[in-house]
Amino acid sequence: xxxxxxxxxxxxxxxxxxxxxxxxxxxxxxxxxxxxxxxxxxxxxxxxxxxxxxxxxxxxxxxxxxxxxxxxxxxxxxxxxxxxxxxxxxxxxxxxxxxxxxxxxxxxxxxxxxxxxxxxxxxxxxxxxxxxxxxxxxxxxxxxxxxxxxxxxxxxxxxxxxxxxxxxxxxxxxxxxxxxxxxxxxxxxxxxxxxxxxxxxxxxxxxxxxxxxxxxxxxxxxxxxxxxxxxxxxxxxxxxxxxxxxxxxxxxxxxxxxxxxxxxxxxxxxxxxxxxxxxxxxxxxxxxxxxxxxxxxxxxxxxxxxxxxxxxxxxxxxxxxxxxxxxxxxxxxxxxxxxxxxxxxxxxxxxxxxxxxxxxxxxxxxxxxxxxxxxxxxxxxxxxxxxxxxxxxxxxxxxxxxxxxxx
Amino acid sequence: xxxxxxxxxxxxxxxxxxxxxxxxxxxxxxxxxxxxxxxxxxxxxxxxxxxxxxxxxxxxxxxxxxxxxxxxxxxxxxxxxxxxxxxxxxxxxxxxxxxxxxxxxxxxxxxxxxxxxxxxxxxxx
Numbered sequence: 001x002x003x004x005x006x007x008x009x010x011x012x013x014x015x016x017x018x019x020x021x022x023x024x025x026x027x028x029x030x031x032x033x034x035x036x037x038x039x040x041x042x043x044x045x046x047x048x049x050x051x052x053x054x055x056x057x058x059x060x061x062x063x064x065x066x067x068x069x070x071x072x073x074x075x076x077x078x079x080x081x082x083x084x085x086x087x088x089x090x091x092x093x094x095x096x097x098x099x100x101x102x103x104x105x106x107x108x109x110x111x112x113x114x115x116x117x118x119x120x121x122x123x124x125x126x127x128x129x130x131x132x133x134x135x136x137x138x139x140x141x142x143x144x145x146x147x148x149x150x151x152x153x154x155x156x157x158x159x160x161x162x163x164x165x166x167x168x169x170x171x172x173x174x175x176x177x178x179x180x181x182x183x184x185x186x187x188x189x190x191x192x193x194x195x196x197x198x199x200x201x202x203x204x205x206x207x208x209x210x211x212x213x214x215x216x217x218x219x220x221x222x223x224x225x226x227x228x229x230x231x232x233x234x235x236x237x238x239x240x241x242x243x244x245x246x247x248x249x250x251x252x253x254x255x256x257x258x259x260x261x262x263x264x265x266x267x268x269x270x271x272x273x274x275x276x277x278x279x280x281x282x283x284x285x286x287x288x289x290x291x292x293x294x295x296x297x298x299x300x301x302x303x304x305x306x307x308x309x310x311x312x313x314x315x316x317x318x319x320x321x322x323x324x325x326x327x328x329x330x331x332x333x334x335x336x337x338x339x340x341x342x343x344x345x346x347x348x349x350x351x352x353x354x355x356x357x358x359x360x361x362x363x364x365x366x367x368x369x370x371x372x373x374x375x376x377x378x379x380x381x382x383x384x385x386x387x388x389x390x391x392x393x394x395x396x397x398x399x400x401x402x403x404x405x406x407x
Numbered sequence: 408x409x410x411x412x413x414x415x416x417x418x419x420x421x422x423x424x425x426x427x428x429x430x431x432x433x434x435x436x437x438x439x440x441x442x443x444x445x446x447x448x449x450x451x452x453x454x455x456x457x458x459x460x461x462x463x464x465x466x467x468x469x470x471x472x473x474x475x476x477x478x479x480x481x482x483x484x485x486x487x488x489x490x491x492x493x494x495x496x497x498x499x500x501x502x503x504x505x506x507x508x509x510x511x512x513x514x515x516x517x518x519x520x521x522x523x524x525x526x527x528x529x530x531x532x
Binding site for chain 1: 410418421424426438439440441442443444445446447448449466467468469470471473474519
């Protein structure tokens with residue numbers, strides 16, 4: 001048996017290590033002997049070399065999503081892309097209306113952007129998902145009004161990994177002449193995306209979720225039909241005026257290389273991840289009171305979000321010293337509120353507090369999965385022996401009928 | 408978040424885990440907290456004829472700090488009178504375990520638990 005080196009990383013949805021091939025490429029655009037120039041310097045070879053690299057990266061990003069390279073706008077990451085897309089489209093279309101639709105399970109980069117627009121006088125509708133985390137298209141249909149200008153629905157949820165039907169949502173938005181924005185930070189390189197087919201107008205991307213560097217992302221802005229947005233960052237008029245600021249050549253090259261590798265390896269990587277994810281879930285299936293959060297079929301291969309009832313998530317993570325995972329437990333967040341995503345699925349607070357998110361990726365091995373199963377089972381057993389709620393469950397007491405001294 | 412060594416020690420080697428007969432007249436049970444809040448503490452004391460706590464047991468659903476707070480408390484209350492344990496303050500627990508501000512509510516819960524256990528015992532006498 002091979003040795004396991006701990007801690008094991010199973011938090012790939014938080015971030016990924018930069019692929020060595022990507023890091024090597026980035027190093028060619030930094031130091032004095034490399035192509036360190038400003039891509040906007042059009043008068044000398046330092047600038048031309050950097051510009052060539054940016055052009056290639058733009059093409060590589062566009063190729064993964066079947067878009068035109070002129071539809072790619074570089075940003076600092078998916079958060080900035082979300083801000084630019086939603087604020088940019090909402091502000092541009094105020095003559096038509098000031099109503100925006102999104103979902104309660106969106107990433108904070110979308111939700112907080114919408115909150116800001118509410119403060120500016122926009123109206124936002126936050127749709128509930130179904131219990132499986134997916135959006136019911138009829139719920140969206142009913143929410144659309146004459147003054148709706150932007151719909152923002154994420155492709156893959158960061159916590160539960162479920163994949164929304166953006167093809168159907170896009171059709172509905174196009175029929176109603178509504179700008180459709182998709183946060184694809186968690187889906188690019190994991191789910192095939194074909195923007196020549198999808199009726200998506202704006203799409204946010206991040207490099208570090210797919211083995212690229214942190215600090216770089218992109219926004220896809222559709223050209224046909226042309227989507228117009230108001231810039232949020234003003235300056236030298238870079239990126240066709242949509243996002244000013246000197247281009248970070250090494251970061252951009254890193255993102256391009258990461259997306260290129262993703263296009264080449266996505267299919268085989270997904271097969272491998274799905275096999276490991278299923279093995280991980282199989283390792284827990286026979287335990288009592290275990291619940292998968294979110295639909296298991298419409299889900300990316302690398303995600304397993306699972307609740308071990310009557311065990312609190314933070315203490316569970318404390319037991320899993322050798323494994324880096326995350327939890328929806330309130331105790332892991334500064335707000336002391338359990339995961340708003342799990343609550344939006346209609347999960348009760350106990351199950352939200354009891355959740356663990358395992359996200360596996362390119363460098364995960366089967367031995368690590370086996371180790372995670374064994375560690376988790378031991379920890380859950382230990383903590384259930386400590387849990388008064390587990391005793392009550394075993395005594396047949398329905399916890400929902402107990403009057404708790406809430407604090 | 409980094410835990411103090413004391414929290415980790417209590418978490419990994421919890422003292423006095425278990426349950427006593429809650430219907431026995433010499434046993435006082437305090438259960439506080441709520442699953443919705445992410446922590447529930449059950450603390451039990453067994454009181455001798457001389458009014459001294461002979462034994463204490465706990466079970467806790469909650470984060471590491473909540474488990475450590477209740478474990479520490481069971482150590483502290485053994486051999487003490489009811490009046491003495493009622494004087495235990497949450498700040499004593501928080502100081503001993505070096506709890507960060509965000510975890511102070513765990514020590515509040517432990518103080519509530521021992522007070523509830525004493526009250527339960529006294530109501531049976």
